[in-house]
Structure formats: structure tokens, C-alpha cells
Amino acid sequence: MKRLSGLFLVSLMSGAVTLGAYKLFIEGKSGHNSIVTTAPNNYNRAVSFNGEAADFTVAAENAVHTVVHVKNVSVRTVSNPIMEFFYGQRGGQQQEQIGTGSGVIISEDGYIVTNNHVIKDATELEVTLNNNKSYKAKLIGTDSKMDIALLKINADEKLPYSTFADSDQVKVGEWVLAVGNPYNLNSTVTAGIVSAKARNLNTNGLQSFIQTDAAVNPGNSGGALVNTRGELIGINTMISSPTGSYAGYSFAIPSNITRKIIEDIMEFGGVQRGVLGIEGNELNSKASEELGVKDTEGFYISKITKNSGAEKAGLRKGDIIKKIDTQKINSFAELTGYISTKRPNDKVQVTFIRNGETKTVPVTLIKNEVVTTEFKGLELENIDASDKKKYRIDYGVRIKDINNENLAPYADQLKGSIILSVDNVKATDVESISRFLNKKDENQSVNIQMINRIGQIIQIIL
Known part of the structure; x- marks a missing residue:
């Protein structure tokens, strides 16, 4: 009996240690409230073909029980030029369109993640579970840039969800x-x-x-x-x-x-994006030769944003970023992918090479909305939610200031205008348009489409 009591005590203590470790290292990893459940890091399960069939069951x-079918019902207006010409009908006819996609249940109370393009322009959303039960879904929020949307259904049962x-x-x-x-x-x-x-x-x-x-x-x-x-x-x-x-x-x-x-x-209520405040290019043999550097891996800094965390941390043009925290950086995608998991005011450790010496500095990320860039004397900044609502747009960059003497006479008309595209490339934000403009020669003309402050769409060539 004493032996059984001892075993029970050991089991109880082991369970308490395991639960405490989970709370400390898994749940405590994020300082933000979350509806998602995370898995331990040692999740990988080996699947071998050594004389046995691979088993994914x-x-x-x-x-399979956490993935749902998402139906998007939208309405569009279709005009008929012949009917308009002969019978004077105006406004067209409304037609219902149905699109379908998938989603993933991420909480037992019915939160579902899917792609933004699956639910875009929906007037009605319906979710069907793996057990064939259907529910009306409510759109909680979206991020069109990252193509993510969050839905919610009110089910009559606790739902299986993905970890x-x-x-x-x-x-x-x-x-x-x-x-x-x-x-x-x-x-x-x-x-x-x-x-x-x-x-x-x-x-x-x-x-x-x-x-x-x-x-x-x-x-x-x-x-x-x-x-x-x-x-x-x-x-x-x-x-x-x-x-x-x-x-x-x-x-x-x-x-x-x-x-x-x-x-x-x-x-x-919306996505909080933090940025380092740098511009540049990923390295390879050709880029390294053109820049006159020996390294062929990493991210080469060609420009530092004013008042950014990178500037305050002392990063400079010519530095080559090799690592952020523990994430190796060999490409632009690795850099943006890691930073996309961070928020404004988060601190990251940036390891870089300068003059052959490896250094590491802490950098505080700034809010994406305060990032600016300049091209041909136009200082550009990201638009905010009020701009999107006012002009009924979901992308664009605002002309913050004019530093070009040739454009000074038109400064009043240009300042505050929102650029929609440059050479037919969407100006989704300062970061993306800056990468595009960096490939352009300053003497090369560009075709800019914009909305002025009174809502007119105009085109100019700079």
C-alpha cells in the first residue's frame, strides 16, 4: 500500500511539473491574449519508408475535423447595353455569385481562420463542418495584405480545433x-x-x-x-x-x-505591423560583385529610415544583416517573414557585419504607418484607416511632402494626394513601392496614378 501511495505521489508531482512547464514555456511565450492553442516545439513525428508503409492516419x-467548407455569397450588378439602348433601362441587374473555399477552426467556441480572398466582398458567409452541420458566419476582421481573415460561428457544441x-x-x-x-x-x-x-x-x-x-x-x-x-x-x-x-x-x-x-x-481590431526601418537587397554573387562586398549571403542595407529603430540603434548603409534573434537571414523573404511575427515596440537582436567585424545590437521596431520614403522629391507615407474609408480604397501611399523645386508650384495640389500605382504596379504600401522605385533610375520617367484631395483620379508623369 505504501508503495502504491509513493507511486501515486511521484505521478502527481510529475504531472504538476509538466503542467507548470507548459504554462511557463508555452502559454507564457506570448504576452498577448490569444484564442489559439500552441503545440510543444518537439512536435515532429518521423515517418519512415524502411520496409513499412507511411502512415498519416x-x-x-x-x-480533418478541424477544417471547414466556407461558402461566400456576393451580389454584383451586371449591365446590359442592348436593354439600356432600346428600353432605357439603367442600373443593370443584380446577380448572386457563390464562391467556395476552406477554413480552419482554431478554438472550440467557433473562431475560424481562412484566406481574405475566400470571403472578399461577401454579403453572406456560411460554414459547413465536417459533420455536415452548417452555420452562418460573422466576419471578425481581415488582413488583405497577408490574405488572412478571421470568422466566428455560434455552434451548439464545442468544436474540434487545430493546434x-x-x-x-x-x-x-x-x-x-x-x-x-x-x-x-x-x-x-x-x-x-x-x-x-x-x-x-x-x-x-x-x-x-x-x-x-x-x-x-x-x-x-x-x-x-x-x-x-x-x-x-x-x-x-x-x-x-x-x-x-x-x-x-x-x-x-x-x-x-x-x-x-x-x-x-x-x-x-487590426494588424499591428512593426518594421526595422531599413531598405536594401539580399546578396548573391552578382549583387555582391556590384556592391563590392565579399559576402554572398545576408541582407545588404542600402538606406536607413529617418527616426527608425534601425537609425537609433546605429545601423548604417553598407551593413550586412546575417541574423535577427536566432533566425538566420539569407534573403529578403526570411527577413520580412520573421519581422511579420513582431509588433511595434518589440525589440529584436540584429546581428550584422560591418567592415569584416560581426556586431549585434538591439533594435526597437517602429509602427509601419510612420515609415516614409522619398522618390523624385516626393516624400511618401502609408495611408491610414480614415483614408481608406474616405476614398473607398484598401491600398495606396500618401504624398506627405514635396522636396522637388520643379514641383514646388504644384505642392498645394500634390500634398495629401494618394498614389495608387506607379507604372501600373499597385502602391500597396511604402515598403513595397520603395522596393519597386529603388530599381528605377532617378532620371527615368514614371507614370503615376493618384487620387487627389477632392477624390478625382488623375495621372501624372514624373
Whole structure:
């Protein structure tokens, strides 16, 4: 009896230690309120082909019940020129359109993450669970830049939900499953491996995707990319294919970025983006030769933003960033992918090389909205929510000031105008338009489309 009591005491103490460690290291890792559940870092489950068939049944069983079918009902107005000409009808006819995609349940009380493009322009949203129960969904918030949306349903039961794994720990070559509803085929599971990380597709938003060769088709958008324990490592977003359906690779938004966006929406009502305050280029043999540096890996700083954390930390033009915290930086996608998981006023340790010497400095991130850049004497800044509401736009950069003497006579008309595109490239924000303009010669003319302060769309050539 004493022996049994001793074993019970040991078991009880072990459980308490385990629970305490979980609270300290897992739940305590984020200082923000969160509706998501995280998995321990040692999540990886090896799957071997050594004389045995690969078994993904555990992962599939864990994941398939957390993935839902999302139906988007929207209304568009279609005009008929013939009817208008002969019968004088105006305004056109309203037609209902239905789009479908996938989503992932992330809490037992019905929060669901999906892609923004799955629910864009919806007048009505309906979610169908794996058990065929359907519910009306409410849109909680979106991030069009990162293509993430958060929905909420009020179910009559506690729901199975997905656990978030640490996407920074995902390894190339690791087995993954894509779970979604392609072609309205519910609960479809496909397997593949992680083909690459921090993939830059030159989109206007996110620049750091997980690439996989798991089969993903139209309708999979917003579905889950999971590891071999069924834990979420990404949200399937797009495919690269010559046919429009699966014939190549698919790409997922990493779970760490997704989690940060969700927490921002829940806590702040919108996404809080922090930036280092630098501009530059990733290094390779050609770039290094042109810049006259020996390193062929890392991020070369070509410009420092005024009053940014980078400037205050002493970073300078010519520094080569090699690491941020523990994340190695060999490409622009790795840099932006890691910074996308941070908020304004967060501190990061930046390791860089200057004149052959390795240094590390703490940098406090600044808010993305205060970032400015200058081109051809135009000082540009990001627009805010009031601008988007006033002009009914979801992107653009504002002309903050005029420093070009030739444009001085037009300063009153130009200041406050919002640039929509430069040479037909969307001006989604200062960061993206700055990268585009850096490739232009100062003497090269550009075609700018903008909205002036009275709401007129105009074009100018600079």
C-alpha cells in the first residue's frame, strides 16, 4: 500500500511539473491574449519508408475535423447595353455569385481562420463542418495584405480545433498534409513534403511562404497545412501551376504569421505591423560583385529610415544583416517573414557585419504607418484607416511632402494626394513601392496614378 501511495505521489508531482512547464514555456511565450492553442516545439513525428508503409492516419484524423467548407455569397450588378439602348433601362441587374473555399477552426467556441480572398466582398458567409452541420458566419476582421481573415460561428457544441505548431521549426523535406475542400469535395487530404521555406513570390503582400508539393487545387484556399501530428503549420493560399489546378507547387502562409495576425485582430481590431526601418537587397554573387562586398549571403542595407529603430540603434548603409534573434537571414523573404511575427515596440537582436567585424545590437521596431520614403522629391507615407474609408480604397501611399523645386508650384495640389500605382504596379504600401522605385533610375520617367484631395483620379508623369 505504501508503495502504491509513493507511486501515486511521484505521478502527481510529475504531472504538476509538466503542467507548470507548459504554462511557463508555452502559454507564457506570448504576452498577448490569444484564442489559439500552441503545440510543444518537439512536435515532429518521423515517418519512415524502411520496409513499412507511411502512415498519416493520425495526422489526417486530427486535422480533418478541424477544417471547414466556407461558402461566400456576393451580389454584383451586371449591365446590359442592348436593354439600356432600346428600353432605357439603367442600373443593370443584380446577380448572386457563390464562391467556395476552406477554413480552419482554431478554438472550440467557433473562431475560424481562412484566406481574405475566400470571403472578399461577401454579403453572406456560411460554414459547413465536417459533420455536415452548417452555420452562418460573422466576419471578425481581415488582413488583405497577408490574405488572412478571421470568422466566428455560434455552434451548439464545442468544436474540434487545430493546434498551432511553430512554423519556424519546420524543416525542408519534412512530411506535411494539405487538408481542404477542393472542387467542393469535402475533407480531402493530400500528402507531400516541404519543398522550401521563406519563398518570395513577388506578391504585393506576404513575401515568406512555405512551399510544398502536396496537391492543392481551387477550393483548398484557407485550408490547413499540417505536420505529421496534425498540428497547423500553415494556411494554404495559392498554387503555382501552368493549368490553374494542381500541376506544380502550393504555398501556405506560415502559422506563426497567421497566429500573430489573429491575435492582433482580436486585441487591437487590426494588424499591428512593426518594421526595422531599413531598405536594401539580399546578396548573391552578382549583387555582391556590384556592391563590392565579399559576402554572398545576408541582407545588404542600402538606406536607413529617418527616426527608425534601425537609425537609433546605429545601423548604417553598407551593413550586412546575417541574423535577427536566432533566425538566420539569407534573403529578403526570411527577413520580412520573421519581422511579420513582431509588433511595434518589440525589440529584436540584429546581428550584422560591418567592415569584416560581426556586431549585434538591439533594435526597437517602429509602427509601419510612420515609415516614409522619398522618390523624385516626393516624400511618401502609408495611408491610414480614415483614408481608406474616405476614398473607398484598401491600398495606396500618401504624398506627405514635396522636396522637388520643379514641383514646388504644384505642392498645394500634390500634398495629401494618394498614389495608387506607379507604372501600373499597385502602391500597396511604402515598403513595397520603395522596393519597386529603388530599381528605377532617378532620371527615368514614371507614370503615376493618384487620387487627389477632392477624390478625382488623375495621372501624372514624373
